[in-house]
Amino acid sequence: MRLLTSAQAIVESLRLEGISKVFCVPGESYLPVMDAIRNEPEIELISARHEGGASFMAEGFAKASGKPGVVMATRGVGASNLAIGVHTAYQDSTPLVVLLGQVHSSFSGREGFQEVDLEAFFRPIAKWVAEIREPPRVPELMQRALRIAQTGRPGPVVLALPEDILKKEAEMNFGPKVIRPKPRPSVPEILQTEALLADAEKPIVIAGGGVKSSGGESALQRFVERYSLPVMAAFRRHDVFPNNHPHYVGHLGLGMRADLLKTVKEADTILAIGTRLSEVTTQDYSLISKEQTLIHIDIDSETLGKVYAPGLGIVADAKEALQALQTMKLWPRWQKWMETRRQVYKDTLIENGTVNQQLISILQKRLPEGAILTNDAGNFAGWLHAFYQFNERNTYIGPTSGAMGYGMPAALGAKLAQPNRTVVSLSGDGGFMMTMQEFETAVRYEIPVISIVFNNRMYGTIRMHQEMHYPYKTIGTDLGDVPFSTIAESLGTKSYFVKRPAEFEQALDEALGLDKPVLIEVEMDREQISVTSTIQQVRARYNK
Template sequence: MEEIEKVFCVPGESYLPVLDALYDATFIQVISARHEGGASFMAEGYAKSTLKPGVVFATRGVGATNLSIGVHTAYQDSTPMVVFLGQVHSQFRGREGFQEIDLEKYFAPITKWAVEVKDAKRMPELVQRAFKIAKSGRPGPVIVSLPEDVLPIQEEMIFRPAMNIPKPAPSETEINHVKQLLNQTEHPLIIAGGGVKNAQAELELLHFAEKYSIPVMASFRRHDVFPNDHRLYVGHLGLGVNHNILETVKEADLIIALGTRLSEVTTQDYSLFDNKQKLIHIDISFDTLGKVYTPEIGILADAKEALKALFSLKIQDKWTEWARNRRNVYEKVSRLRVTKTDVINKHVIAKLVEKLPTDSLLTNDAGNFAGWLHSFYQFKEKHTYVGPTSGAMGYGMPAALGAKLAYPEKTVVSLSGDGGFMMTVQELETAVRYDIPIIALVFNNEMYGTIRMHQEMHYPNRVMATDLGGVSFSGMAKELGANGYQVHTIEQFESAFLKALTHRYITVIEILTEKEQISVTSTIEDIRQR
C-alpha cells in the first residue's frame, strides 16, 4: 500500500520472520549494510531524495542504538522514515533481557511516534499509522518495536489504502493580513526551508518570488530550494556565512519564513532577527509556529498551497531595486574565481561546477571542508542537494548511496572529511556489493578540522585530541573493490574525476589538503593571532 521499493538493514535474529517474509517480496530490494548507522543514513538519504518514507530494519538494543544517529538526523531534517526494530521476547521484558532497551522511551525524544506491537492482529493498523505519521505534518521518523514472540504469529493481515496526506491552505483572513503587511514593507525577504522541498513547491516559490520581485534565501543546508543562479537568490543561511549576506537579513523589514523551523544555524544562534522586523511564518507544523520567534502572523499551511494562494495577491511590484542590490552583494562574495595560490579545496569546487551536469546530486558530511561547497557551488536545479542539518559526521557517503538508489540516472557525488569518512567507510563494501556507482571525495588533512578550529579559537596553541593518523583512503577503497585515487594537485584531481565520470563505478578520490587552511576564510595562524 505504501509502494515501498527499497529497505535498508543490518540483519538480526530478533526479526528473522520479517527477513523471511522479505525473501518472498521480490518487488522490494533489501540493502544489507555493514553498520546500522550506515543503514540509517542510507535510508535517510533515500527518503530525502525521493520524498517518500525511508525504511530501515535493525535488531534490539544494540542495533537500535547504532542506528539512532540516522533517526536523530531524520528528526532534525524533517525526513519521513519508518524504523522497524526487533525487540526481546515479551516474557523477558523488565528483566534486563539480552540486548533489552525500552525502545519506546529511548526514541521518544527524537521521533514523531514510537510504538510497540504487542498484538499481531494490530500489526496492519499500527504499521499504517506509522507511515501516516511519518509523512504527515512536519515529516519525521517513527519507530515500530517488534517483540520476538509477536512476529511468528500468523494472522490475517488486512491493510487499508494509504491515506492521503492533508495539505492545509491559508484562510482568506490570513491572506488579507499578508497582503496588508506586504503593502507596508520596503525590504521583504523570503527564507525558504525544507517544507518547500517536502511540498514539492519549488516551482511555485519561483513564480511567487518572480511575480513580486522578492529576494529569496535558503535556510541551512536547503541550497537547492531555489536556483542559485537566479536574479532573486541572495544567499544561504548556514555556518560561516559571509557577513555581507547576513546584512541582507538584518536590513529586511519583513521576513517571510516559508517551511523553515528557523533553526539555531539558520538564525545564527537565534541572533539574526530583531524586534523591529515583522515575521510571517508559514509552516505545515503548528508546533513550529512561534516556537523560536513570535510571528506577526503564523499560518498553518502546506507550502505549495500557501504559495498558490499568495500568488493571487494584487500588490504593486516595488522591490526590484532592493532585490537587485542584495543579489549584487551575493554575487560579489560568492563568485568563484580561482588562482594558482588558492587551496586545492576551492579548485575542486571549480572543477565540480565545470564538469558536473546541472542535475547532479551532491551530498556532504559534517566538517569545514563543506564551507567551500556552500560558498561557491551553484545549485541550479531542485533535488540536487542532500545534507544533514543535524550536523552528523559519517553521513555523506552512505547518504549518497541512498540518493543514488533513488536517482540511478543521476551523477551522485559525496563530499567528506577524513574524520567523517572513516566513521562509515565500511559502507564502501556495501556500494561495491550492490553496484551503487557514486563518486566519493575525501578531503584528507589528518585531523578533526572543525573541532580544531574551535579549539584554536578558545585555546590557541593547545592542540589536544584533534590530530588524526595517516590513512590511505584510496588504498582502502581498492582493497574493498572500489576504484581509488590519491591526488595532491588539481591536475591529478581533474584526471581522476574525469575517469570516475566516464567509468560509472564506485570511486573514491582522496584529496590531500593542508592543515593550515582550516576554513574558507581563516588559517590556523590567523585564528591564533586573533
C-alpha cells in the first residue's frame, strides 16, 4: 500500500505495465496527470497538435511496440477529436488506453463546460468504458483497463477522469502486470481440423492480425511448410507472412484482380486464422460460399460466426493454435495447387511501366532491411498493396478502418517505438492535409521519419467512385494546390519536390542519410486514378 494521489496512481499503473510513451494534447482538466508524468523518468509525454493526430500516434506506437498505446485529451472537445483513433483501434484490434479529463464531479449532469457523457459517447466503439469516481479504486480500474485492452481480441478502452479526484490522496494497492491468456485448441478440435483438411483438395489459409498480435508469424510459416498450404494475407496484414515465400499467394484488399480472387473462390476448404473476415477481406462479404468448408480460429468467441458460420470454430490464440495443429497426421498433397496459385500471384508483380509502380520499386530497392511502412487511406495505397513485397515481420502499419490522416502520425508513433528502424509514411494530399500539423510535432521532438506525399490535388478514391457512378459530373473532389514541400521547409526541416522516378530515387537516398524528419512531395498524374484504370477508362466502362 502506498499513499498517492489519483494522478500519481494512474501514472504508476502505466509504469508498472512498461508504458514508455504517452500521447496527448494538453488540457486543464487533467493537469495533475501531466505533472505526475513529468516526475516519472520512465515515461515520456509527447504533446501533439491535434487529438486526432495524437490518437493515431498512440495507435501506431501500439502496433509497432506490441504494448498498449496511451493517449490523453480533455473533456468532450478533446474526446470527440480523438474518437477517430478509438474507432481505428477498435476495427484494427489495437490495444489502446484512452484517458479523458472530465468535469468536476459536482458539476456532472448540468451540461458543464465541455461536458459530454463520455461513457455513452464511446461505448459503441470501445471494448470497455468507465469513469473513475473513487481515488482508492484507481489502480483497480487502471489495471483492469490495461488488461481488457490487451487480452482476448485487443482493442481500445476509455477511462474518464473527473478533475476533482486527480489531486485526492488515498492508499493505493497495485496488482501484478497483465499476462495475456493463450488458450490452445482441444484434442478433439485438432482431430476435427485434421479430418476436414484430409478431405480437402484445394485448401487455403487466410491469415490476419491475430497471428501478428500473438507473435505467431514463424509458427504460421512452419505450419504451412509442413502441410504445403498456400497463404493469403487479410486486408492490410501484408507482413503476416513473407511475400517472397513460395507459399504466399496474395493480399485480400481493395480493387483486387480477378485472377487473385479466384484463389479463394476455387478453394474448397478455408482455414481462417486470426481474422474477423472483414468486409474488405471478403470483398463485400461475397467471397466465401456455403459450398466451402470454413475452419475459423480466433481468440474472440464473438468473432466466430459473426460473418460466416464456420464448419468448425475454435477459440484459441493464433500462435498456440498453429503450434498445436502441427501434430496433425496429414500427408501434404497440395503442392501443385499451391504452386499454381503462387504463379498467378507472381504474374501480378510484372512491371507495367507506370510511374506509380516505378516509385514502389524504388522503395523496395532502396529501403534498408527492417524498414517500417505506414500508409494513409486512399487510392495511392493501391500501388503499395499490389506491388511492394513485405518480406519481414512487423514492417507494415496501416488502418483497416480506412481512416484518412493516419499515415504520418502513425509513423511518428512507430518510430518512437522502434527508434533504430527506418520508418516511412505514404499519404495522399487529401489525407496528409488532415493531420499535416503533426509534422511540426516530428520536428519539435526530432522524430526522423520520411513522409512521402503523393499529390494529385484531389480526393482520388472518391473521385474514382464519382466517375464510376456519375461520370463527368465532378463535385467536391477537386482540391487546391498546397505546397507541402515548402511548408515542411518553413517548419525547419528538409523537403523535396519531385516529378520523375529518378528524382524520387535521389531524394529518397538523401533522406535516408538524414537523421531528421523529411518530406518528399511527389507530383502525380491526375488521370491515373487507380492501379488498373485511368479516369477515361472508368468513364468508358460506364458508357458501355
